Amino acid sequence: MSLIDNIIRADVRALAAYHVPDSAGFIKLDAMENPYTLPEHLRSALGQRLADVAMNRYPVPSYTELKQKICAGLGVPGGYDVVLGNGSDELITMLSVACAKPGAKVLAPTPGFVMYAMSAKFAGLEFVGVPLNPDFSLDKPAMLAAIAEHKPAIIYLAYPNNPTGNLFDENDMVEIIRAAQDTGIVVVDEAYQPFAQTSFMPRLPEFANLVVMRTVSKLGLAGIRLGYMSAGSELLAEFDKVRPPYNINVLTQAAAEFVLDHVDVLDEQAASLREERTRLAAALSVLPGVEVFPSAANFLLVRVVHEKTNSNAVFSALLDHKVLIKNVGKMHPLLENCLRITVSTPEENRLLLDAFMASLAP
Numbered sequence: 001m002s003l004i005d006n007i008i009r010a011d012v013r014a015l016a017a018y019h020v021p022d023s024a025g026f027i028k029l030d031a032m033e034n035p036y037t038l039p040e041h042l043r044s045a046l047g048q049r050l051a052d053v054a055m056n057r058y059p060v061p062s063y064t065e066l067k068q069k070i071c072a073g074l075g076v077p078g079g080y081d082v083v084l085g086n087g088s089d090e091l092i093t094m095l096s097v098a099c100a101k102p103g104a105k106v107l108a109p110t111p112g113f114v115m116y117a118m119s120a121k122f123a124g125l126e127f128v129g130v131p132l133n134p135d136f137s138l139d140k141p142a143m144l145a146a147i148a149e150h151k152p153a154i155i156y157l158a159y160p161n162n163p164t165g166n167l168f169d170e171n172d173m174v175e176i177i178r179a180a181q182d183t184g185i186v187v188v189d190e191a192y193q194p195f196a197q198t199s200f201m202p203r204l205p206e207f208a209n210l211v212v213m214r215t216v217s218k219l220g221l222a223g224i225r226l227g228y229m230s231a232g233s234e235l236l237a238e239f240d241k242v243r244p245p246y247n248i249n250v251l252t253q254a255a256a257e258f259v260l261d262h263v264d265v266l267d268e269q270a271a272s273l274r275e276e277r278t279r280l281a282a283a284l285s286v287l288p289g290v291e292v293f294p295s296a297a298n299f300l301l302v303r304v305v306h307e308k309t310n311s312n313a314v315f316s317a318l319l320d321h322k323v324l325i326k327n328v329g330k331m332h333p334l335l336e337n338c339l340r341i342t343v344s345t346p347e348e349n350r351l352l353l354d355a356f357m358a359s360l361a362p
Helices: 003-007 040-051 064-073 087-098 114-122 140-150 170-179 201-206 217-224 233-240 250-260 263-285 311-320 346-360
Strands: 083-085 105-110 126-131 154-158 185-189 210-215 227-230 290-292 299-304 338-342
Touching (some): 087 210, 140 170, 154 170, 170 185, 201 210, 217 250, 217 263, 250 263, 263 290, 311 338, 311 346
Parallel strands (some): 105 126
Antiparallel strands (some): 083 227, 290 299
16 A cells, blocks of 8 residues: 555545646636726835735734724624635635534535535535536525435535526525524625625624625635635634634735725726626627526626537637636536636627637538
8 A cells, every 4th residue: 555545535535636727828717807907006005015014924813904894895794703714715614624523514506616515525524415406596495405304514505606607596595594593504605796796794693503705806806815704703703713823914914905995996897897797698698509697796607509519619619719718517417518707808708709709600
């Protein structure tokens, strides 16, 4: 038996690493990033702010000022605090570690964000996936049955969902939260909230088992890796115990504090992307053999039903045109022949459309 076999868990050896493709030289429409940068005057001011950061010192682990700015500027209810993470991925890891009692389970609709299942497995939790309906809505009876059977410690509901882009029915979500109130927490993942303009954050006081998780990545700060989650004070205190003490670095902290003073700029960018989402969806929907699904996120899920091609061929053709999107067709049976496309600037959206049309040409 090799050294790896001796020391590495069998379930970890069986996993595939999370793959991020090289995007150098491509129009990058695969990762739901905001394509807009800050205005020049803000970039200059931010540069000065970062230049003054004491990088020779550890961060102050309470992050009091940053958390106050998040609570005040991003809609956290009065009296509620936040726990910060190195992106939402670290928050998901914290939840998994905190809830990893022997035999505990994590439940989520599928297809969904892959890190729910991966983080559960890393922490030794069993992951239970409940397939969505063919229209990507929640299968509420199946979800409620799975909750009754498995009594999961954690239930994830992405709002809107990735990679499908749709918002689950709010009343269905409330039923799920209530069904789990005595056995587990329900994490409403609002990574794409700036583009959905609806939220469960104001409803935190209604449900003791509700956690609302967000990231500033999609808002336009993907590079600084900052996520936050809010819940009742007793829950947050337990999650904070497994948070690494210096998990937000001083440059991230300074950049976030600066940009949150100018969040109106990011809100304007999000509004522009919502308008572009509408235009891009309309343009794609008239292409032959292309089905566009409703989206409340900053991306579109499309299915290629063309009689002479499929999603794999379209994906390859776009690569030839130096346009990188996400081929999700093999992620789940419900996503057969589907592609996920980040909404970008008018110029990049036009280049995408030209390449897409060329890929469908006889």
